[in-house]
Amino acid sequence: MHRLRHLSLLLLLSVLALPVLVSPPLTAPAAAAEQSFDAWLAEFRIRAQSEGIEAATLDRAFAGVQPIPRVIELDRRQPEFVLSFWRYLGNAVTPERIAQGQALLREHEILLSQVERTYGVQARFLVAFWGLETNYGATFGSFPVIGALSTLAWDGRRQAFFETQLLDALRIIQAGDIEPGRMEGSWAGAMGHLQFIPSTFTGHAVDGDGDGRRDIWGSLPDVFTSAANYLSTLGWKGDETWGREVLLPEGFDYDLVSIATLPETRKSLADWTALGVRSADGSALPRVDIEGGLILPAGAEGPAFLVYENYRHILSWNRSILYAVAVGHLADRLVGLPEFTAQAPADQRRLAVEEVKEIQRRLAQLGFDVGEADGRVGPQTRNAIRAFQASAGLPSDAFASPALLEELRRRS
Missing domain, CATH: 1.10.8.350 (Bacterial muramidase)
Incomplete structure (x- = not known):
């Protein structure tokens, strides 16, 4: 939505x-x-x-x-807390949700294939949105x-x-x-089923079963055609995926990591390859003519992702990096692709909002512009974190973490 x-x-x-x-x-x-x-x-x-x-x-x-x-x-x-990547992913992409989504892909294969041919939106993504939005219709x-x-x-x-x-x-x-x-x-x-707000409904809902009503509550043909119509209107690319996990080389320039929700730094896969970026299994990136942005939703210690045009369209549905990666990963798991190579750390302590405010206040005291100390890790705060990290000789991943807070406290 x-x-x-x-x-x-x-x-x-x-x-x-x-x-x-x-x-x-x-x-x-x-x-x-x-x-x-x-x-x-x-x-x-x-x-x-x-x-x-x-x-x-x-x-x-x-x-x-x-x-x-x-x-x-x-x-x-x-x-009270800032959502962590690993906690969000663990709640969003569970073994049960994967298994149920795979079963639903098989059950509705004919309908989903028809929708995919008409709108160019892959069935696995439609089912992934369905799973993330309402747990396949369980929580309207x-x-x-x-x-x-x-x-x-x-x-x-x-x-x-x-x-x-x-x-x-x-x-x-x-x-x-x-x-x-x-x-x-x-x-x-x-x-x-897919949590359209009314303006999205009036702009994009489709009567997929031909009964004269656009019923996104009770008709799966209406649900899937409406979702595919919306994504197609955004410019969804049916011949591309959302992104992929990648490995970064030693000494990588973290200034190339995007800070904004929509990646602000985009390069061709050939350019990323030249910088030493490789697929998560260590193989070379695909030789295809597309651009991607690099994101680190869990900081330099977590997984890195190259994300493509369809990732941007997932954000149009829900403007959250965590949500967009979860949709993409669930879609991949539904068709048998593996888990992420990076593993969650044993200590997944979340930052409390009050701790984020403390980070912002301490950065401001050191002369870094965070704007208002509001407990939100937005682009201005990330830019300030990156500037501090660069000045301190730390990896400039612009990520707010408990370790960053401890470093700032040591410098007070």
């Missing part, structure tokens, strides 16, 4: 599937403190009708809708989409975005694709 997909959908699937819990009475959010939910809804109905939503649709969709306290609680929840989420989006739009923190999503959700209902009572999803409004 794509999508601003969604800053809100970077959470683990277990979070997305949490039920609506009983919570204390909802207090008015700061941005909406002077407007009740009913007043906001009355104004929104007028806007929706001006956008072509019929009064009958609004009556059906908003019948009994009230703000959902749990939605605002989840939206405002602050993380139990929030009423209209209620969740209404809550977030009224809350005001990201009002424009969620009002746009709410309008698209109403268009979906008005088109007859789904009844409001069946329109369930995540707390942030992501829906169905």
Whole structure:
């Protein structure tokens, strides 16, 4: 999803599937403190009708809708730890998920082959997205989409975005694709087997089974054709993979490692070969005319990956390096490719958000520009880490780790 997909959908699937819990009475959010939910809804109905939503649709969709306290609680929840690559991968690509995905590839081989021929998106990637998004349909989420989006739009923190999503959700209902009572999803409004947000649905959903509805909740032909249509529109390359694990030579220049989520340094495979980069098994990189960027999601001590154009399109689904590598790796494992050569360390201690803030503060005290000490390891913080590492004679992998924190403490 794509999508601003969604800053809100970077959470683990277990979070997305949490039920609506009983919570204390909802207090008015700061941005909406002077407007009740009913007043906001009355104004929104007028806007929706001006956008072509019929009064009958609004009556059906908003019948009994009230703000959902749990939605605002989840939206405002602050993380305590920074997700580590190995923990994320271990939760995302499990033996059980691999085995189930392989079985589903066989079960739906005819349908998936038809979709692949039409849209040029390999079946293994469609099933990998399915596995990562909802565990193959097991965890759609139990929030009423209209209620969740209404809550977030009224809350005001990201009002424009969620009002746009709410309008698209109403268009979906008005088109007859789904009844409001069946329109369930995540707390942030992501829906169905592959967790489309409403704007992705209205822009890319397809009636794959020809019944006149685009049912991404109950029709796998609709699910797979919609997902493939979305990826194809992005420019997915059906004759390429997502990337591969690689080995770096001794003395490698870590300044060539990308810092941004979308790799900012791209070279041809021939150029990477000339720099000494090899496939994970020690063999030469393929002699194909494509470009890739180098990423180190676990730092210099973890695996290195060359990632290609399709990796960038996975990020359009969910703008997370960890998610993109997990989708790619799961897709590979579904067709029998091996585990990563690099192994998880015995000590996988995660950094707490407060420790990231401490790293940022200590870097700032040493004269490195991290911006705000907000506990988020973004490009500005990574650039500051890289500059510090270079000045200290350390591998400049720009990676925030417990070892980096200890080094900064020693220098205080």
